[in-house]
Amino acid sequence: MIGRIAGIILxxxxxxxxxxxxxxxxxxxxxxxxxAGLPPVGQAAALYTELVxxxxxxxxxxxxxxxxxxxxxxLTSVQGVGAKVSLAILSTLGPEGLGRAIALGDWSSVRKAxxxxxxxAQRIVLELxxxxxxxxxxxxxxxxxxxxxxxxxxxxxxxxDPGPSAAPAPGAAARPPSGAxxxxxxMADALSALTNLGYAPSEAAGAVAEAQAREPEAAMPxxxxxxxxxxxxxx
Numbered sequence: 085m086i087g088r089i090a091g092i093i094l095x096x097x098x099x100x101x102x103x104x105x106x107x108x109x110x111x112x113x114x115x116x117x118x119x120a121g122l123p124p125v126g127q128a129a130a131l132y133t134e135l136v137x138x139x140x141x142x143x144x145x146x147x148x149x150x151x152x153x154x155x156x157x158x159l160t161s162v163q164g165v166g167a168k169v170s171l172a173i174l175s176t177l178g179p180e181g182l183g184r185a186i187a188l189g190d191w192s193s194v195r196k197a198x199x200x201x202x203x204x205a206q207r208i209v210l211e212l213x214x215x216x217x218x219x220x221x222x223x224x225x226x227x228x229x230x231x232x233x234x235x236x237x238x239x240x241x242x243x244x245d246p247g248p249s250a251a252p253a254p255g256a257a258a259r260p261p262s263g264a265x266x267x268x269x270x271m272a273d274a275l276s277a278l279t280n281l282g283y284a285p286s287e288a289a290g291a292v293a294e295a296q297a298r299e300p301e302a303a304m305p306x307x308x309x310x311x312x313x314x315x316x317x318x319x
Contacts, residue, residue: 086144090130096122099171101146103129112146113167115175121148136167145171151179151268154219162211164204173197173208180268185209186216187286187293217285220292221275271296274307283315291315 089112091105100113101122112131114122122129131146132153145167147153152174159170159182176197177185185193186209195205271292278288288311295310296302302310 086133086135088132093125093129112144114146115171117175118148155179162208169199172199183220184293186212187289214286217289220289221272270304270307273304277308
């Protein structure tokens, strides 16, 4: 199984990218959101990948973070959601937005993705409501960008020698966490804190998602306080 690929971009399109790895070009299908975040042609890039094997077809699907990849796996476990529909949903909402939509039962947001009708959107929210909190709780730990790992190796998988990792360029500094990564970490920490207090994962996820929707930039302590107010018994 090829789990990660790193090389030079030879071609970019709206829904796929061609990456050269030591003279071999890999076509990797990506969401529009992922494609927009990739560097220009001629520069190095790295993606986590999922290999789909069919009788007459092999396809690689790429994701900028492990969090995106985990959401993709969860989405494609729902009947009627194929890889391309999953990419459309992730392109429209992103992992954090998808987590909020499912936790809040907001199927109308899922419906905005291309190829998703109202019945499918409702099925996604219904089937994943109890499964989504586990991915949301891991979100902060899974937002490491594939490009943050030394990108000089290659495609990581059976039969492919990744070779020695390339050393970072002299003087290169680690990239600061993105806003989405910080938001995912705050949500994950708040969700973990609430479940440790005894709240059911789906109940805690709904409260944290609603609190973050009201205050997108809120840090973890503020999210916990806001979520606890939402969970407090109403008179």
